[in-house]
Amino acid sequence: KNQVEQSPQSLIILEGKNCTLQCNYTVSPFSNLRWYKQDTGRGPVSLTIMTFSENTKSNGRYTATLDADTKQSSLHITASQLSDSASYICVVSRGSGGSYIPTFGRGTSLIVHP
Amino acid sequence: NAGVTQTPKFRILKIGQSMTLQCTQDMNHNYMYWYRQDPGMGLKLIYYSVGAGITDKGEVPNGYNVSRSTTEDFPLRLELAAPSQTSVYFCATKAGETGELFFGEGSRLTVL
Numbered sequence: 452k453n454q455v456e457q458s459p460q461s462l463i464i465l466e467g468k469n470c471t472l473q474c475n476y477t478v479s480p481f482s483n484l485r486w487y488k489q490d491t492g493r494g495p496v497s498l499t500i501m502t503f504s505e506n507t508k509s510n511g512r513y514t515a516t517l518d519a520d521t522k523q524s525s526l527h528i529t530a531s532q533l534s535d536s537a538s539y540i541c542v543v544s545r546g547s548g549g550s551y552i553p554t555f556g557r558g559t560s561l562i563v564h565p
Numbered sequence: 566n567a568g569v570t571q572t573p574k575f576r577i578l579k580i581g582q583s584m585t586l587q588c589t590q591d592m593n594h595n596y597m598y599w600y601r602q603d604p605g606m607g608l609k610l611i612y613y614s615v616g617a618g619i620t621d622k623g624e625v626p627n628g629y630n631v632s633r634s635t636t637e638d639f640p641l642r643l644e645l646a647a648p649s650q651t652s653v654y655f656c657a658t659k660a661g662e663t664g665e666l667f668f669g670e671g672s673r674l675t676v677l
Contacts, residue, residue, distance in 0.1 A: 494655050
């Protein structure tokens, strides 16, 4: 069964600290993995995309990694800011011949305290 | 470009009433999706469309209907609203080349 599991479910950190969010998937055939940020009351917005051949990709203070062998991805946030408080959703798309439907994780809720 | 536009943003319905959530996109994407998100939960797929005239059920389609007469519009119809349909509804499109999803701002529906 195609699934995406995220951990932790929620996380509270102090402003300025770093944190890492995890995503494990069983989606096959794999095409790409995206991390989305969803601010409270808003629609999700894409942060970064990881394809099969990519191991690491950065977008400002956000760094995503992908291990296609173990089917794991992580999102590392450096020097957190209050504006990082949001839900972070891992979404995996299937490759050629697969479904049109991306598979969503349930998200990690991050709260950054001053 | 407006991207994905949803209306209304907020709506309160009485049990048994019907309504349509509107979704319009100006990105010329073929794939469109309707999701619902309950408090503290992940997004659940209601219906999706791979192009004008083609729709299919997602994970939680009961109590909803959709149509896709044009590339731009993908309305979601709620018939006989029930309290279990209280949720935030998101419409999304998917870019064909990159696979990136573009979401609307959401429609918050309360059924009393």
